[in-house]
Each structure stands twice: as structure tokens, then as C-alpha cells.
Amino acid sequence: MTAPVTEPASGTSGRTGKPGRRSGSLSPAVKWSLRLTSLIAIAVAWELYGSAINPVLLSSPTAIIGATFEMIADGTLTKAMGESFVVLGVGSLIGVIAGLVIGLAAGRNQVIATLIELPLNALYATPTVALIPVIVVWFGFGPTAKTVVVILFVLFPVLINTMRGVQEVDRELVEVARSFCSGERRMWFDLILPSALPYVVTGLRLAIGRALIGVIVAEFFTAFSGLGYLIVTNANSFQTDRTFVPILVIAALGVLLTALLELVERRVVRWSARD
Amino acid sequence: MNGTKPKVVVDNLSVSLGGNHILDGIDLSVDEHEFICIIGTSGGGKTTLLRTVAGLLEPAGGSVQLDGAQIHGPTPRISMVFQHFGLFPWKTVRSNVEYGLRVQGRTGYEKRVDELIEIMNLGHAQHRYPHQLSGGMKQRVGIARALSMEPELLLLDEPFSAVDAITREVLQNEVLQLWERNQGMSAMLITHDVDEAILMADRIVVIAGPPGRITLEVPVDIPRPRSARSVRSHESYADLREKLWDALQAGTDRVLESA
Numbered sequence: 001m002t003a004p005v006t007e008p009a010s011g012t013s014g015r016t017g018k019p020g021r022r023s024g025s026l027s028p029a030v031k032w033s034l035r036l037t038s039l040i041a042i043a044v045a046w047e048l049y050g051s052a053i054n055p056v057l058l059s060s061p062t063a064i065i066g067a068t069f070e071m072i073a074d075g076t077l078t079k080a081m082g083e084s085f086v087v088l089g090v091g092s093l094i095g096v097i098a099g100l101v102i103g104l105a106a107g108r109n110q111v112i113a114t115l116i117e118l119p120l121n122a123l124y125a126t127p128t129v130a131l132i133p134v135i136v137v138w139f140g141f142g143p144t145a146k147t148v149v150v151i152l153f154v155l156f157p158v159l160i161n162t163m164r165g166v167q168e169v170d171r172e173l174v175e176v177a178r179s180f181c182s183g184e185r186r187m188w189f190d191l192i193l194p195s196a197l198p199y200v201v202t203g204l205r206l207a208i209g210r211a212l213i214g215v216i217v218a219e220f221f222t223a224f225s226g227l228g229y230l231i232v233t234n235a236n237s238f239q240t241d242r243t244f245v246p247i248l249v250i251a252a253l254g255v256l257l258t259a260l261l262e263l264v265e266r267r268v269v270r271w272s273a274r275d
Numbered sequence: 276m277n278g279t280k281p282k283v284v285v286d287n288l289s290v291s292l293g294g295n296h297i298l299d300g301i302d303l304s305v306d307e308h309e310f311i312c313i314i315g316t317s318g319g320g321k322t323t324l325l326r327t328v329a330g331l332l333e334p335a336g337g338s339v340q341l342d343g344a345q346i347h348g349p350t351p352r353i354s355m356v357f358q359h360f361g362l363f364p365w366k367t368v369r370s371n372v373e374y375g376l377r378v379q380g381r382t383g384y385e386k387r388v389d390e391l392i393e394i395m396n397l398g399h400a401q402h403r404y405p406h407q408l409s410g411g412m413k414q415r416v417g418i419a420r421a422l423s424m425e426p427e428l429l430l431l432d433e434p435f436s437a438v439d440a441i442t443r444e445v446l447q448n449e450v451l452q453l454w455e456r457n458q459g460m461s462a463m464l465i466t467h468d469v470d471e472a473i474l475m476a477d478r479i480v481v482i483a484g485p486p487g488r489i490t491l492e493v494p495v496d497i498p499r500p501r502s503a504r505s506v507r508s509h510e511s512y513a514d515l516r517e518k519l520w521d522a523l524q525a526g527t528d529r530v531l532e533s534a
Contacts, residue, residue, distance in 0.1 A: 172357060172359055172361050173361060173363065175326075175331060175357070175361070176355075176357060176361035176363075177378075178331055178349055179329050179330075179331060179349050179354065179355045180349070180351070180354070180374065180375040180378045180379070180424070181348075181349045181350065181351055181378060181379065182378045186378055190363065190366075190374070190378075191363070194363070194365040195365075269365075270404075271364050271365040271366075271404045271405075271406070
């Protein structure tokens, strides 16, 4: 290695020719056992403490598992999941696509970037929750309102990161492309899209968390449906075990989606020194 | 050389960037298969001159001509080796080398690319990504990519400044050999290293600025093939080096005065 290594952690994988495994020190088996240990530790502590006090206050994992089967059997959980997931899916899809399109356009075109700058900053700085009453006025209490809330929650992180990614494209590489007489379209595929990709992935990662917040908050305030509504109604009737079921579903979904994204990221951004 | 008409003519060239006068009244010609080194202190406008010859910058006045025709924008007949390599991090070594050919929409380049990879000793690394390469290897890729276009003029923008001293010497010799073998290719190399200029050039041009002007133009009459050693032991080496140093020194003084 004669040049300074510009990115960390490439030392172990640099000479093998194959991108190495993530953070080399722990083997996958060790990692998974550590993850399981933390889960079990939390569950055991919860079980011991939860069953020692009033079940309304904390409930316990076994009670929650029991409540889960009940709620699947009576259909409340599956119905609410269906309602929430449709909104989540449709809202995220629209939000991500809109964020990508506007972000790419604004990243490459200064006129568009300047046009959207003030409204974007204003909307981004405003807590999206503050808009929910207005959205209800416009779209009622149905799934449309919920979808709009999710779109708003998802749009900004995707848009802003995509725009930044396009803007941060390496100037020298633009010169390289120009010096080889590349046209604009080729430049998008050779240069702009690949270099924006890691930023887009970061935007998506933020968007996952915000989409889940968006759908639950929207269901608190608007529709009488979905997992958020289930949380509110069960909490109001002090059925703490049944309250935790939709919460844990959301948590599991968040973990699952983040893991999925990481998998995609590792496949798509293979050239990076980070892995 | 040999009284042929010049390959490239830079005629009374002025360039401004962001309202700043970078180059002023540059006259320079490069003959067919001539190796020119442009030397000067930082901020003197060397790179700006190279980028203008590459067609990446519009002149504010004057012109750059290739075979008598004015250059407007980049052309595949001129290719460039970049100071910081300019490799696409998401492309493998091989597809970085192929890049120019693919942009040009050429086909059937497999054999040519194989050849270049062989010449530049990149065979074992052709499926690696740039972050897995050393600086010297990266610049080999940059050189192979530029040569793939079979350019009539090769521009080199401080190509060895980001590699260590030993690799630099190896690369200098490789570039010289490649150029010597390719009779149809002229070369223009930018450096701030006096010895590199003497080793490589048929003619050395000193630019001082801002605004950049040519303050000295000297031929290097040391016979080829050259090596770092044969150059240093040649009788004209000491004189030439002193002359260049004085010109560079004068340039620095001017920069200090104007600051």
C-alpha cells in the first residue's frame, strides 16, 4: 500500500480481492448469540419484575404472548395489521418515489433547488405532527389521511439525502466524464446515480423509522383503525398486555425492515471500502 | 520536431475563472511526438492551461488548435491523466480502463483493453475496486484509461504527485517508454518537480503567475532513452537545473510581491 488509505477498515479486506465481512472481529455465530442473550435478558427481567407488580402497570412477556394468540384468534390483530401495513406500504412508496424524483432533479438543477429551498426548509422544520389536524380537515378520518401523513414523514429524509448525494458528486469525476466526452445521460448512469446511492440508502434508513412513527401517530389522531388505534383503545381500557402486542409488532417490523435494507445496501454498494 | 507542422498550437491564450485572470497571453506549440513539460509554482495557472487544452475550459481570449482546427470542448483525440487518478470507485479496474471506449460507443475493444491491462501490469487486479489498490496502481489504471483512446495528445496533470518516490520513478519510466513506442502521440505533462521535467521533456516551459505567463522556454538536449541516472550525469544537467530554478524562483518572488 503506497498511498494513504482514505477510508477506514479496508486493511483486512484490501488484499484479498474480495470484500470482507463486516467489522471483522466478531464471528457471525458470536454476534447472534450476543443478540439473543440481550433479548432473553430483557425478557427474563421483564417477566420477573412484571409479574411481581400490578399487571396493569407493566404486564409481562408471557401475558403478552397469551394476548397475541387471543388477538390473532379474534381477528383484531390481523385486521389492524392489514390496515396499517397497506397505509405504510402505499404511503412509503409514494413518499420514497416523490423524494427520489424531486431530490434527483433538485440535486442536478440549481433553479429547481432554489425554487423548493424555502418551502422545503419550512416544511422540514415544522413538526409533521402539527399538520395532522389540517390533514384531517382536508382528507377526513379515513386511510387517505393516514397515507398522506406517512408520505409527509417519508418524503423529506429521502428528498434531502438524495439531493445532497447528487450535489456531492466528486468534481474531479465530473471532469473525467466531460474529458471523455460523456453526455448527460451517460453521466447519470456512470457517475451521478452510483455516487448518490449511499446517500439515498441513508435517506431510506431514516425513512423507515419515520414511516412507522407516521402511521402510528396518524392512527392515534385520525382513523379508528390500524395498530395505532389498537394501542390507544387497549391502553384506555387498561389492558396493558394487549397494548403491548401492536407495539411489539411495530418494533419487530422496524428491525426487520432495517435488516432488509442493510442486506440490499451491502449488495448494491459493494464497491465501498466500508464493508 | 523535424520541421513538421505543430500538432497543437496555443495562440495568445487568456483564461479567466470567476473574474480572476488566470492565464494571460500564452503562446505555445507542441510538435508531433513531442514531450512538453510545464513547470511552475502552485497557483501559477499550469493546471488551468492543461484543462483549457483539454477543452474543459473556455478561453477568454485567444485559441487552442489541434492540427490547425480550433478546439471547442473535449475531444477523444486528446485524453487526460488526472492528479487524483479520477477513477470511478464503483467500477472495477477493468471497467475503469474501458470507460472512455464505452462512452465513445466503440465496440470490439476487448483485445485492446486486455493489451493495456497487460502493459500496465494490472492483470492480477483487473476485477478489484479502486479502494483496494495502492496509489501507484490507481494511476496505472488512469494511464491505461487515457491510452485506450489512442490519443494524439496525452495530457498529464501532476500524475505522479500522489504516489511515493519509488513508485514515481517506476511510473515515470513506464510513461516514457509508452510514449517512445507511440510515434503518433504528443504529450504535455505538468509538474512542479524540476528533475521530473528534465527527465521527461523535449522542451520545458516555465509558467509563473498569477496571471500565468510563460517566463522561460528551454529545450532539453539530453539523448533518449533517458534514465534518472543518465540525466543527472549529463553535462548540461547542472546548467539546465539552475536555469529552471532561477526562473521558478523569480516566479515565486512575483507572487510574493503581488500578495
